[in-house]
Amino acid sequence: MRAQLTYPLRxxxxxxxxxxxxELIKVLNVRAAASGDVYGYVDIFFEPFKLADGSELPLVAPxxxxxxxxxxxxxxTVGVEDTVANILFPPHVLYQVFRRGRNIELAxxxxxxxxxxxxxxxxxxxxxxxxxxxxxxxxxxxxxxxTPIPLMTPAHPHVQGARPxxxxxxSPTPMPTSSSA
Numbered sequence: 789m790r791a792q793l794t795y796p797l798r799x800x801x802x803x804x805x806x807x808x809x810x811e812l813i814k815v816l817n818v819r820a821a822a823s824g825d826v827y828g829y830v831d832i833f834f835e836p837f838k839l840a841d842g843s844e845l846p847l848v849a850p851x852x853x854x855x856x857x858x859x860x861x862x863x864x865t866v867g868v869e870d871t872v873a874n875i876l877f878p879p880h881v882l883y884q885v886f887r888r889g890r891n892i893e894l895a896x897x898x899x900x901x902x903x904x905x906x907x908x909x910x911x912x913x914x915x916x917x918x919x920x921x922x923x924x925x926x927x928x929x930x931x932x933x934x935t936p937i938p939l940m941t942p943a944h945p946h947v948q949g950a951r952p953x954x955x956x957x958x959s960p961t962p963m964p965t966s967s968s969a
Contacts, residue, residue, distance in 0.1 A: 789813045789832075794899060797837075800910040804839050811837055811847070813900065820891060827889035829855045834902050843917055846905035854900070856890045 791813050797805040817831035831853050836844035873880040894900070907918040 789815055789894070791900065799908050799915065802910045802913055802915070804845075804908075804910075804915050805837070809837075811835070816852075821889035823886050823888055825884070825887050825889050827856045827858075828891040829853050830892055830894065832900070839915060841915065843915065845908065845915075845917055846919060847902040848905040849900070849902055854892055854894070856892050 789812070791811045793805060793807050793809045793811065796803050796807045797809070812835040814833045814835060815830060816833055817829075819829050821828040832849055833852065834847035834849055836846050838844055870880070870884055873883075906920065909916045909918070
């Protein structure tokens with residue numbers, strides 16, 4: 789998707805890119821609105837911004853998923869309308885189930901905000917871009933913060949044989965009883 793700067797990009801009083809400088813935004817994923825009042829969305833990614841001197845400035849979208857903006861007031865109003873309609877006209881519930889959400893539209897002139905993903909300094913009219921170091925790729929498994937409790941503890945042989953099994957005797961032995969005189 790083609791885009792352009794709305795305002796000039798200035799750092800320290802030096803214009804690095806004038807308004808109207810072209811930029812590319814990649815569309816990564818799109819989902820259309822669906823039944824059940826599910827709204828559609830568009831996932832985006834900014835390509836690095838090319839400055840006049842040939843260097844590239846990484847841009848980051850504050851939100852990479854663009855959705856239809858709804859307010860708390862809109863949501864509560866829809867909830868109240870649905871509740872009243874369900875009381876007065878019970879089949880309204882079917883309408884709610886099959887009601888489609890809204891799609892997002894990126895019409896010409898839509899502003900999509902971006903942040904600079906690097907530290908930019910200017911010295912002698914030249915921009916210096918310091919990108920953050922990449923995240924380290926760990927090959928080792930990270931240590932857990934706790935020891936999980938096992939779902940089953942195997943029986944130990946010394947616990948099983950701690951009490952001997954009863955053995956039958958050849959003949960019963962009478963036990964002495966106390967007799968009262």
